[in-house]
Amino acid sequence: MFPNSTRDIPATRDVPRHVAIIMDGNGRWARGRFLPRVAGHRKGVEAVRGIVRACIERGVEYLTLFAFSSENWRRPADEISILMDLFLRALEQEVTKLHENGIRFKIVGDMTRFDVRIRDLIAAGQTLTAGNTRLTLTVAANYGGRWDIAEAARRYFAIHPDAARDDAGFRPEALEPFLSMAYAPEPDLFIRTGGERRVSNFLLWQLAYSELYFTDELWPDFDGAALDAAFAWYRQRERRFGRTSEQVQAAGNA
Secondary structure, eight states, rough: OOOOOSOOOOOOOOOOOOEEOOOHHHHHHHHHHTTTTHHHHHHHHOOOHHHHHHHHHHTTOEEEEEEETGGGGOOOHHHHHHHHHHHHHHHHHHHHHHTTTTEEEEEEOGGSSSSSSHHHHHHHHHHTTTTTOOOEEEEEEEEEEHHHHHHHHHHHHHTTTTGGGGGOOOOOGGGGGTTTTTOOOOSSEEEEEEOOOOOOTTTTTTTOOOOOOOOSSSGGGGOOOHHHHHHHHHHOOOTTTTTTHHHHHHHHHH
């Protein structure tokens, strides 16, 4: 198991080991250019390719992207149809390229609302890339942080039905192996593009001690230089994990 930041103190690195991103602003990017929203989503896919390359070049080990939340089903039906089509095309066209570049591909979220073709492509892509170690790219699709925690609890108590009556008491860390991203360390750095300042039900458990970076830059414009700016900000942060500054400084000088 990876360290839990509410229990353990993860190692601090100049480059975050795990970066999680909410890719916001595709529609506004398109609107600002008098283009249909789908043009922004297509440009957003191009931005994903660039950030994957940039993360590999900079030594990031895990990259998690919030592509479609459980609340995004509230969007207009025609936009949801476009997004599902883009998702399908990306699975058909990109997974083989990921594999050729040594990237492990993962999807987290409730897959039950996707059609069978998408579910089959997800399963095939995860199997194909399972042994790759250069970068773990996770796409959160039909994902919600509250769903993740509730699902972990459901799975845990299905196996341990008497745990709630345990005299020792139920401990939160018991859920860790059942969370959707148990295979990855907690994000060191959370990035949200597009100017909003909220986490929007993304990785609620895992972001407990992540550094939160918000930028007005719209996702289609977010590139390697923008990522470097986020990393420069990250390196200035003092990651205390509940300790005092004096304790952090003493540990750094030890």
